[in-house]
Amino acid sequence: MTTSTLLLLVAVVLGLLLLGLLFTFVPVMLWISALAAGVRVSIFTLIGMRLRRVIPNRVIIPLIKAHKAGLGVTTNQLESHYLAGGNVDRVVNALIAAHRANIELSFERAAAIDLAGRDVLEAVQMSVNPKVIETPFIAGVAMDGIEVKAKARITVRANIDRLVGGAGEETIIARVGEGIVSTIGSSDNHKKVLENPDRISQTVLSKGLDAGTAFEILSIDIADVDIGKNIGAILQTDQAEADKKIAQAKAEERRAMAVAQEQEMVARVQEMKAKVVEAEATVPLAMAEALKNGNIGVMDYMNIQNIEADTDMRDSFGKLTGGNKEDKKDG
Known part of the structure; x- marks a missing residue:
C-alpha cells in the first residue's frame, strides 16, 4: 500500500468521523x-x-x-x-x-x-365535553329526627380562566355536600325530601357553589335518596338513659348520706352510753366517800338500795306485761 493510498484512507475515516x-x-x-x-x-x-x-x-x-x-x-x-x-x-x-x-x-x-x-x-x-362528578352518600337529618341519605351527580365544565388558582373537585364535592345537608336539615318532614328530591338540587344549584373553583357547575342531579336511622329517637333514648344514670347516682348519694348519718348517730349513742357507764362507775365510790365522811348514814344507804331493788322489780314487771300483750296481738 502506497503512502498516497494510506493518506486517502485516513482522510476518508476522519471525514466519516466528522460527519458522524x-x-x-x-x-x-x-x-x-x-x-x-x-x-x-x-x-x-x-x-x-x-x-x-x-x-x-x-x-x-x-x-x-x-x-x-x-x-x-x-x-x-x-x-x-x-x-x-x-x-x-x-x-x-x-x-x-x-x-x-x-x-x-x-x-x-x-x-x-x-x-x-x-x-x-x-x-x-x-x-x-363536561365531566360528571358523583358524590358519596351524604347524610342529613330532617326536623322530625329522621336521617336522609342522598347521592348527587354534578355535571361540571372546566373554566379556563380560573384554572390557575381555582379550587378542585374536592371543593365542589364538599360544597355540594354542605348544601345537601342544610337543605335536608331545613325540611320539616323527611317525607317532603322523598317526595321532591329535585328540591335539593334546585336549592344547592342556586347557591353558586362554583365560585372560586376551576369549574362551572352545569347541573346537580339527585341520583339516589335513602332513609337512615331515626336520629331523634336515638337521641331521646340516650337522654333518657343519661337522666336515669343521673337519678341513680343522686339516689346512691342520698343513701350514702343516710348511712353516714345513721353511723354517726350510733357512734354518738355509744359515746353517751360509755359516759353513762363511766358515770355509774363513780357512784359506788361516791357512796363510799359519803359513808366515810358521815354525809349519809347506814339507813340512808339501805333505803337507796331498796329503792333501786323496787325500781328493778317494776322494770321486770313492765317487760313481762309488754311481752304478754305482744303475744296476744300475734295470736
Whole structure:
C-alpha cells in the first residue's frame, strides 16, 4: 500500500468521523423535516438548543404541529416553556384542541396552566365535553329526627380562566355536600325530601357553589335518596338513659348520706352510753366517800338500795306485761 493510498484512507475515516459527530450533534434530519413542513428554523438555532441542553425534537415536532394547525407559536416560546419544566407537546395539543373548538386560549395562559400542575389538554377537553362528578352518600337529618341519605351527580365544565388558582373537585364535592345537608336539615318532614328530591338540587344549584373553583357547575342531579336511622329517637333514648344514670347516682348519694348519718348517730349513742357507764362507775365510790365522811348514814344507804331493788322489780314487771300483750296481738 502506497503512502498516497494510506493518506486517502485516513482522510476518508476522519471525514466519516466528522460527519458522524456532525449528525450526532446537529439534528440535520430534524432540520430537513422542519423545512419540508414549511417551518423556517435555522441550523444554528438547533445547535444553540443543543448547547442550552434542550432536546430539539421536544420543541421542533410540536412547532411543526402548531404550524400545520395555523397557530402563531414561535420557537422561543416553546423553548422557554421547555426550559421552565413544562410539557411542550401537551400545551400545543391543548392549543390545537381549543382552536378547533373555538375556545379562546392563549399560549401564555396554556403554559401557566401547565406549569401550575394541571393537565391543560384535559381542561380543554372538559370544556368541550363536561365531566360528571358523583358524590358519596351524604347524610342529613330532617326536623322530625329522621336521617336522609342522598347521592348527587354534578355535571361540571372546566373554566379556563380560573384554572390557575381555582379550587378542585374536592371543593365542589364538599360544597355540594354542605348544601345537601342544610337543605335536608331545613325540611320539616323527611317525607317532603322523598317526595321532591329535585328540591335539593334546585336549592344547592342556586347557591353558586362554583365560585372560586376551576369549574362551572352545569347541573346537580339527585341520583339516589335513602332513609337512615331515626336520629331523634336515638337521641331521646340516650337522654333518657343519661337522666336515669343521673337519678341513680343522686339516689346512691342520698343513701350514702343516710348511712353516714345513721353511723354517726350510733357512734354518738355509744359515746353517751360509755359516759353513762363511766358515770355509774363513780357512784359506788361516791357512796363510799359519803359513808366515810358521815354525809349519809347506814339507813340512808339501805333505803337507796331498796329503792333501786323496787325500781328493778317494776322494770321486770313492765317487760313481762309488754311481752304478754305482744303475744296476744300475734295470736
